[in-house]
Amino acid sequence: MCAETTTPDYKSTLNLPKTDFPMRAGLPNREPGWLERWAKIGVYDKLRAEAGSRTPFVLHDGPPYANGHLHIGHALNKTIKDMIVRSHQMMGFDSRYVPGWDCHGLPIEWKIEEQYRKKGKDKDDVPIVDFRQECRKFAEGWVDIQREEFKRLGITGNWADPYLTMNFHAEAVIADEFMKFLMNGSLYQGSKPVMWSPVEKTALAEAEIEYHDHKSHTIWVPFRVVSGATGDLASAKIVIWTTTPWTIPSNKAVAYNPTISYGLYEITDTPDESWVSVGDKYLLADTLAAETLAKARLDDDQWTRVRDVAGDELAALTLAHPFAGLDGADGFWDYDVPMVDGDHVTDDAGTGFVHTAPSHGADDYEVFVKRNWIDRMTHNVGEESEFLSHVPFFAGLRVFDQKGKEGKANAAVIDKLVEAGGIIARGRVAHSYPHSWRSKAPVIFRNTPQWFVAVDRKLDDGMGEHGDTIRSRALTSIDQLVKWTPQTGRNRLYSMIEGRPDWVLSRQRAWGVPLTCFTKKDTLPTAEDFLLRDDALNARIKAEFEANGADVWYEDGFKERVLDGIADPQEYDQVFDVLDVWFDSGSTHAFVLRDREDGTPDGIADVYMEGTDQHRGWFHSSLLQACGTKGRAPYKNVVTHGFTLDEKGMKMSKSLGNTIVPETVVKQYGADILRLWVAQADYTADQRIGPEILKGTADSYRRLRNTMRFMLGSLSDFSESDRVSAADMPELERWVLHRLAELDITVREGYRNFDFSGVWQAVFNFATVDLSAFYFDIRKDALYCDGDTARRRAARTVLDILFHRLTTWLAPILVFTMEEIWLERFPGDESSVHLVDFPEATPGWLDGDLATKWTGIRKVRRVVTAALEVQRQEKVIGASLEAAPVVHVEDAAIRAALDTVPFDDLCITSDITVTGDPAPAEAFRLPESAGIGVVFEKADGEKCQRCWKILPDVGTHSHEGVCGRCEEALD
The missing domain is CATH 3.90.740.10 (Valyl/Leucyl/Isoleucyl-tRNA synthetase, editing domain)
Structure with missing residues (x-):
């Protein structure tokens, strides 16, 4: 009886990928752990402390209203802001973000009144300071809730010290900014028709109006x-x-x-x-x-x-x-x-x-x-x-x-x-x-009598560089000082400012910053002495607000105290209207940008970013307010996003049952999927979201995750001793570096222009098409089967370069996933992808001639792979390594290029023949690739039991059943 012979199992001799990085992300369960980790490290504070001489970059937060849970529009808005902040930080800026909240105003007041009505209480029977304190408490509660909801989305920022329009300093500055209008002569009391809510019993601004x-x-x-x-x-x-x-x-x-x-x-x-x-x-x-x-x-x-x-x-x-x-x-x-x-x-x-x-x-x-x-x-x-x-x-x-x-x-x-x-x-x-x-x-x-700011009254305030009226300064700012994304935002706001009436500042409510002024009794509003204008009085009022908040305005004896030695209190009436909340938020440039250490040196933000409705809201009021007190717009860039619609393009409505709640998406998919939905969308237009769209987003995420997992596995034991220079790399690797250099330009330009969908599409297509479907597919053989060859070291060097580029480029978008990937390679208590910058650009990698050459090579390869796919589907072959096709190429320059590269490796075949002979009639062709034909032939020889190539020399070496390349690797 003959002894049975078996081919050795060579699997253990292969350099197979090794990684603990899971295929399944499990984001909903794992993301909170990364949030805790960032808080422990203090990532945001660490970046500020280590900023050194970096140029400050400040996105000023348009304050959401402290009233209710977040909706999908909040998630879209804050995620775009976060991408702006993070990307600029990683491009070398000291990128600061102070979140804020709008806390005064009718919605909160309305909620407290509702609570009173349920208890049978009359608001008018409650002392106004007590009522205002209940409004403050209500707002504080929702600030805390919304803060945690925003943080769960991965939004970075100074969450420990946000700005609130109801903070004492904020109220003092809002009053001080109002008093600047009092002093420059643009404030007046007029009687004119305003939009009035009979239900709420107050005047309304245009931004508070919707049409039904x-x-x-x-x-x-x-x-x-x-x-x-x-x-x-x-x-x-x-x-x-x-x-x-x-x-x-x-x-x-x-x-x-x-x-x-x-x-x-x-x-x-x-x-x-x-x-x-x-x-x-x-x-x-x-x-x-x-x-x-x-x-x-x-x-x-x-x-x-x-x-x-x-x-x-x-x-x-x-x-x-x-x-x-x-x-x-x-x-x-x-x-x-x-x-x-x-x-x-x-x-x-x-x-x-x-x-x-x-x-x-x-x-x-x-x-x-x-x-x-x-x-x-x-x-x-x-x-x-x-x-x-x-x-x-x-x-x-x-x-x-x-x-x-x-x-x-x-x-x-x-x-x-x-x-x-x-x-x-x-x-x-x-x-x-x-x-x-x-x-x-x-x-x-x-x-009704209201308080107005005149937008066309000439101001003699020493700030006339951009015009001598609020309107002229605003129009000049729009045209000359601000960049608009998209440009249509400029046109919209310009036409609004061009035709707007005077600004109605007053509201007949209780919860807000009062109009801190006094009027002379028995005097017409048109009289010169109707308003009491005194710098010392203004300073007293501001100091009182700074120490005690705006509630002090309503305390008994306040008028007498602040007017003491300035004017006879009996001759003046104290105004008790409150400021339009748009004046509050319009003043944030003063108490946030100007007054905070993490503001800006000139009190002007690099970016304001909100929805398109804010052309008549926050963009508008901030522009008017700053043009009256600073002489120009408080922003350099205005970025606008559209509205969020359901999958059918319908407006979301609870009654229609088509709303998407961020919390629900986060629980099902994780915050990174919601963030990726934002990045994929053209936010400058209206965006759609729904179950099917989110499924598609999750599928894109999985494809990217697989790409990153392959890199991690192939780099498991990579060290600096494996690194080779670009000059010593094969052409295929140098082509990848060329593409990276091109992408670096695209990514940086995209982030600078707030074009996140452009960045995502460029990087995602590169990762899935150029890498997974081309480069990785080709280099798997060398990575798995080569010994310590120059080719394998070059491939791993490129993988390391790719790793650093892709993880950092995508970190502003997929904040949790890129952190997970980074820590898989660089674990450590203080390690975080969010503490590093984008790698320096390497323009020396750009090689236009090489790129042109490889465009021709890939064109021929597409015809070959398409021809082999036909054979595979017809079950003639099971894999491309069973083939040794003959490729007919008419173009002599392309044939010459193919002669300089291992084209069989590029096509993942065991052998290949390139010829200039005319292609026979039966040759496979692609309509878009004229002059190229492929005739299928099977490979000659035996299958290598280690690399699976079919080659004539298999079985002729000392190691049983292997080819010459694998023989060297085994030795």
């Missing part, structure tokens, strides 16, 4: 001509159309546009039921006449156009108010109603004439300001949208009730118009209408 569909009454009201007309106009009526019947009692004029074509129309017949009569004459815009008369139930044959009416005829007319002469009105509306021309009047809708109530409309108000008719303003509507007691017929009736539902005012006005013969048609229309974004209730335009 709303169904309004529509009425067509005729105004009788009483003078200024001749002939057939003397008995005519001008018809207006409005969606706010409640403003009719406050009408003071009717506006027209002399560029519109108007006509006189006479009624020749009427239906059985009608509010018009035969012989009535109406003035209407020609393009709207038929539609208007149809609303009055008239057919086309029941009216006729009498003649044209010129603009100068309209200008001469005086009208009567529809309620003029009514019994019981005591002459309240017995005044002349003039005609006024206005560019805001169009013939797109309505009648071509606009009912003008200057106390309840922005355009209406401007028309009256233009004519210096401010003394004709009305004050007919109170803070609850109720008609005041002096208004006949309607006193006490509200436009909207305390829940934002329609009150009785509109219906009562319409009924009175019907009674007075002052209406020809009525209806309802659904349209976009302003609502408070907090209460979601409709708002009204209401004339």
Whole structure:
């Protein structure tokens, strides 16, 4: 019986990858441990302490509101900021980030009022300081909650010492910044229509408004001509159309546009039921006449156009108010109603004439300001949208009730118009209408005394380098001092600033920084001495706030104390309105950037980064505020992200059930997957997120993780003695270094321009296409099977270089995963990828000629691998090493290039033949690779039991069943 022979098992002689780095990330369970580790090391503080002469780079945090758990928009926003901060730190800056919170304002006040109502308490019965303390406590609680939620996302920053707008120093600076407007003459008290919330009983800024569909009454009201007309106009009526019947009692004029074509129309017949009569004459815009008369139930044959009416005829007319002469009105509306021309009047809708109530409309108000008719303003509507007691017929009736539902005012006005013969048609229309974004209730335009900053008043403050008004400084800043990402942000903010009215600063609420000023009693707001302006007084107020916070303003005896020796307290009233919270957050440049050690030397941030809604919010208010107190914008770069939508592109809504909560994503996938979703998206547009998108993100993450795992395994015992210089490397390795040098430029430029999706795509494609599918695939053979060869040492040197580049380049994005990968190679109590910089660029690696050569080589390789894949799918071969194809290449230069490289190794075949002979008809070709054909041939010889190549010399060496290369390795 013959002894059975077996081939030796050579597996133990291979240099197989060794790593404990797991395929499964387990991020949800493991990420908290890295957070604890960073806190223990004190990574953020360590970077600040070791900054040395690094140039400071500061992203100033737009403060989220301290009210409620984080939503997906918060996660997007803070992650983008974190990527900016981390990437600039790793590019050599001292990159500082102080997180902050907006703590004052109505939403918090509203929550405390809700708590009171549940307990049956009346807010007005609670001392205001006690109420404010409860607001402060509420905000503190949510700051702590949100801080932990942000930290869980891997956001770096000075979490131990954030800024809060309710900190005593912040309140002192906010007051001080306000008093700068007091002193420079731009502050004034005016009476003009502002957007007013009847539910919240306060004025609102444009940034606090959102628009929703709303169904309004529509009425067509005729105004009788009483003078200024001749002939057939003397008995005519001008018809207006409005969606706010409640403003009719406050009408003071009717506006027209002399560029519109108007006509006189006479009624020749009427239906059985009608509010018009035969012989009535109406003035209407020609393009709207038929539609208007149809609303009055008239057919086309029941009216006729009498003649044209010129603009100068309209200008001469005086009208009567529809309620003029009514019994019981005591002459309240017995005044002349003039005609006024206005560019805001169009013939797109309505009648071509606009009912003008200057106390309840922005355009209406401007028309009256233009004519210096401010003394004709009305004050007919109170803070609850109720008609005041002096208004006949309607006193006490509200436009909207305390829940934002329609009150009785509109219906009562319409009924009175019907009674007075002052209406020809009525209806309802659904349209976009302003609502408070907090209460979601409709708002009204209401004339009320408010405090304003004049944006066009010339300032003599010694800061006129960029203009002498707030508006001119803001526009100059936008155009000359700030870089915009994307550029559309510039256009949006510029047009807003260009056309904005004066800034309304005051709010009639309790929780906020008060308007720290005093007004002289029995003095008109226009008088020079109406406002008490005194530097010593301002310094006292600031010192009081610094020591005790803004609550001190409300303490008994405060006025007397701060005015002592400066002015007689009995002659002055103390203002108790609070500042718009946008002024609070707009002032953060002063108490954060200017005043903190971790701010900036000039009080100007390198970057402000928020959502696109902040063009009318924080970007806007910060610009106005700083232009008034610094003379320029407080930022050098403004970066804007879009909104977050669901997978179908729909706005997220709890009622639709399509919201994505960051906490849920983190628990399922881990924060790094959420961060990768941010990096993959073009944040300058709206982004979509949902289960399928997150699955795709997780798949990309797994592919990258596999790439990094291969590198770790192949570098398990790498040491400096294995390193070789670039000059001594094979061409394939030098090509990889060339690609790295190209990528270094792309990555740095991308991070500098805040283009994270560009960085991610470039690095990810390199890792998965150039590395995993090409370089690693080729070099596995040398890494596993070579002995201590120059080729293997070169490959491992390149892998080490790749490791340092990829882990650091991706650390700002995948903060947890890159830390895990780094520690796998460099464990230690103080070790962290977040304590190192990007490796220095090596421009010497760039080799354009080499890159061109390898472009041709890879082109041929793609045809070969595609041809072999066909054979594999048809089960002719099981692996590419069973092949020895013949490759026909027409291009002589490419053939010459292929002769200089081990092309069989590049194609992972056991042998290969390159020829310039014409390819036979049966050769495999790719349409995009003309002049290249591949004829399949099987490899000759036996299979090497160690490297699996099929070669003729297998079995001819001392070690059984191996090829010559493996024989050397085994020896």
